[in-house]
Amino acid sequence: MKFIYLSLCVLLAFGLDAQITDPKATEFYTPVPPKVESGESIGTPPSDAIVLLGLEGDLSAWVAKKDSSPVAWTVADGVMTVKAGTGDIKTRRTFGDVQLHLEWRSPNEPDKEGQNRGNSGVFLMDRYEVQILESNGGETYTNGQAGSIYKESPPLVNVTSKMGDWNTYNIVFMKPHFNADGMLIRPATITVLHNGVLIQNHWEIKGVTEYIGLHKYTAHGDDVISLQDHSNEVSYRNIWVREL
Incomplete structure (x- = not known):
């Protein structure tokens, strides 16, 4: 070819x-091209997907990030919810280039503001964060609102659903490449559709999405997908991934 x-x-x-x-x-x-059966709808996993959280609410694909113990977050009717103070969670297996689908819902916390309003995040390779935040009503720095590549790239538009409604992220992530000496030869890129709307268009990630300081790369291999406990009871459902 x-x-x-x-x-x-x-x-x-x-x-x-x-x-x-x-x-x-x-x-x-x-x-x-290999044959793949699509799901019954855009949000349901295709035949080659790895289901990380399905309708039955099985948490076996996840462990606690701090010590790989069983997940302490709550689960009911296929919905997994952050249990504040129990810590971040991560996938058991590692990933590189992926298509990731997940759905999230902010809690009903109208009294909270800024980064304390329905805050969580999904981390590709445990390093590169797509922010999760209730950004339909609250205000914060734009590169920290929902759909941002945290502290790096604000979303092209804000399509966050109203508080308590479900949001959908479809993410295409291509990992960074390093040479044998650990030098970056190709940065990671990310495309994000939020509720079906393009909000990150093949953004070249500048490095690990740190809270403080400039973002920079350190050489690494494939790694886990992690979800953040930011002390808000954000809920998740229907999470699946395709390795690219």
Whole structure:
């Protein structure tokens, strides 16, 4: 496939495409894309997805981040909710490039403001955070509102549902690449759709999304997906991932 593509590029570069008269000259049949069965709806997992939290509310894909003990968050009717003070959770397995689907709901806390209003976060490779926050009514710094790449890139638009309603993130994340000496040779990129609307468009992540200081990279391999306990009872459901 690469040879055919390069050959076509060479022909086009030299202006020789006018000599091609057979349509078959620009057709190829391998590799054949693998067959994947789509879900019943946009939000349901396709046949090649790894389900991290399904309708039955099974938490076996997750452990406590601090010590890999069983998750202490609450679960009922397929919905997992942060139990404040019990700590972040992480997946048992590690991931690299992924398509991630998750749904989240802010708690009913109208008296809280700013970063204390329905705060949580999803961390790709346990380092790169897409912020979760009740941003329909509260105000905060824009690179810390819902859908932001935390402390780095505000969302293109704010489509956060009203307090207590479900939100959906569909995330395409491509991991960073490092050479043998640990030097960054390709940054991580991320695309995010929030409630079906594009809010991060192939953003090049600048580094680990730290709370304080500039973001920078340190070489690492594949790692876990983690969810944050920020002392707000944010709920999650229908989490699945496809390895790319």
